[in-house]
Amino acid sequence: xxxxxxxxxxxxxxxxxxxxxxxxxxxxxxxxxxxxxxxxxxxxxxxxxxxxxxxxxxxxxxxxxxxxxxxxxxxxxxxxxxxxxxxxxxxxxxxxxxxxxxxxxxxxxxxxxxxxxxxxxxxxxxxxxxxxxxxxxxxxxxxxxxxxxxxxxxxxxxxxxxxxxxxxxxxxxxxxxxxxxxxxxxxxxxxxxxxxxxxxxxxxxxxxxxxxxxxxxxxxxxxxxxxxxxxxxxxxxxxxxxxxxxxxxxxxxxxxxxxxxxxxxxxxxxxxxxxxxxxxxxxxxxxxxxxxxxxxxxxxxxxxxxxxxxxxxxxxxxxxxxxxxxxxxxxxxxxxxxxxxxxxxxxxxxxxxxxxxxxxxxxxxxxxxxxxxxxxxxxxxxxxxxxxxxxxxxxxxxxxxxxxxxxxxxxxxxx
Numbered sequence: 001x002x003x004x005x006x007x008x009x010x011x012x013x014x015x016x017x018x019x020x021x022x023x024x025x026x027x028x029x030x031x032x033x034x035x036x037x038x039x040x041x042x043x044x045x046x047x048x049x050x051x052x053x054x055x056x057x058x059x060x061x062x063x064x065x066x067x068x069x070x071x072x073x074x075x076x077x078x079x080x081x082x083x084x085x086x087x088x089x090x091x092x093x094x095x096x097x098x099x100x101x102x103x104x105x106x107x108x109x110x111x112x113x114x115x116x117x118x119x120x121x122x123x124x125x126x127x128x129x130x131x132x133x134x135x136x137x138x139x140x141x142x143x144x145x146x147x148x149x150x151x152x153x154x155x156x157x158x159x160x161x162x163x164x165x166x167x168x169x170x171x172x173x174x175x176x177x178x179x180x181x182x183x184x185x186x187x188x189x190x191x192x193x194x195x196x197x198x199x200x201x202x203x204x205x206x207x208x209x210x211x212x213x214x215x216x217x218x219x220x221x222x223x224x225x226x227x228x229x230x231x232x233x234x235x236x237x238x239x240x241x242x243x244x245x246x247x248x249x250x251x252x253x254x255x256x257x258x259x260x261x262x263x264x265x266x267x268x269x270x271x272x273x274x275x276x277x278x279x280x281x282x283x284x285x286x287x288x289x290x291x292x293x294x295x296x297x298x299x300x301x302x303x304x305x306x307x308x309x310x311x312x313x314x315x316x317x318x319x320x321x322x323x324x325x326x327x328x329x330x331x332x333x334x335x336x337x338x339x340x341x342x343x344x345x346x347x348x349x350x351x352x353x354x355x356x357x358x359x360x361x362x363x364x365x366x367x368x369x370x371x372x373x374x375x376x377x378x379x380x381x382x383x384x385x386x387x388x389x390x391x392x393x394x395x396x397x398x399x400x401x402x403x404x405x406x407x408x409x410x411x412x413x414x415x
Contacts, residue, residue, distance in 0.1 A: 154220025160196030165208035255345035257337035260328035261294035
């Protein structure tokens with residue numbers, strides 16, 4: 001009897017001693033972690049360790065040191081019968097990561113608290129292109145909109161580069177000259193036309209190439225960075241350049257560039273307007289209509305016969321409504337029309353569909369413009385017409401009249 005008792009005592013002593021060794025190891029690990037946490041207080045704030053991180057580390061150590069619990073068959077059976085825990089709710093959508101390192105508040109040696117500022121997202125695009133066009137053998141125009149605060153309060157710059165097709169020769173660079181044609185009427189976005197004029201003719205061998213625009217903020221928005229976007233503005237495939245476009249006779253005598261059409265417009269008024277000006281301008285005329293939401297089905301029925309006869313081109317520009325600019329971005333729209341069609345007409349007209357061109361008696365549009373052939377641009381003063389010349393007939397027999405006007409001083413004619 002004494003020997004078994006003596007054996008049990010020895011096993012107990014060994015068990016206690018083994019447990020004491022594990023306890024020493026655990027206490028040593030905790031001591032090291034606490035020492036590290038104390039030392040980290042003297043490092044800059046970006047090296048701080050949070051309480052949750054420390055708790056996580058300790059839990060990992062405790063889990064590693066402790067033996068896994070013994071599970072009996074009855075306990076296992078009970079766990080299998082227990083309902084599964086409810087799945088956690090999905091995490092909220094992650095925010096876009098900041099482009100720079102996160103800044104934390106810091107207490108400097110002199111006691112001053114240096115605050116941190118962290119950036120997220122962007123308020124407006126640096127540049128949104130609508131079109132890019134040749135202005136000659138060595139010049140191009142890139143039409144678009146850009147962040148208005150960037151251009152009002154900063155000094156963004158543009159660099160142009162022509163990259164030949166398949167890198168057949170060295171790229172050619174030029175400084176981009178920006179033009180802001182909306183007279184300060186912009187909103188979130190303002191209209192920007194970038195002129196790229198190179199020192200030599202571009203792609204005269206018709207081998208093709210790409211015009212790149214480098215748009216730099218020059219510290220606008222964040223003075224710590226000069227963000228530069230590379231924009232492939234125009235690509236000419238091999239053999240696609242028609243050099244005769246710049247010297248041949250224009251296809252049209254008169255071309256109309258319309259402003260953005262939006263809202264609930266009257267099909268009857270548009271029918272009258274188109275018929276009047278086609279008769280005024282003649283067969284060698286063309287009308288470019290821009291649909292910003294105003295060309296509904298009945299309006300399209302009015303335009304379709306004129307489109308089939310080749311008098312009207314209809315462009316859907318509703319996508320520009322994404323960008324908050326002045327008056328449905330009409331300054332961008334008409335500038336795009338100017339550069340897109342300027343080699344296709346002798347004269348280009350810019351006015352609205354509630355305005356009519358009027359020439360004096362015994363005159364024609366040709367004689368009037370021939371008298372101004374020495375000018376490349378002129379404006380026409382707006383004059384109200386008789387309110388009885390334009391008939392508006394709503395439902396029923398009640399007749400109402402609306403006034404019509406001639407082109408305003410803002411409406412231009414280009415040669």
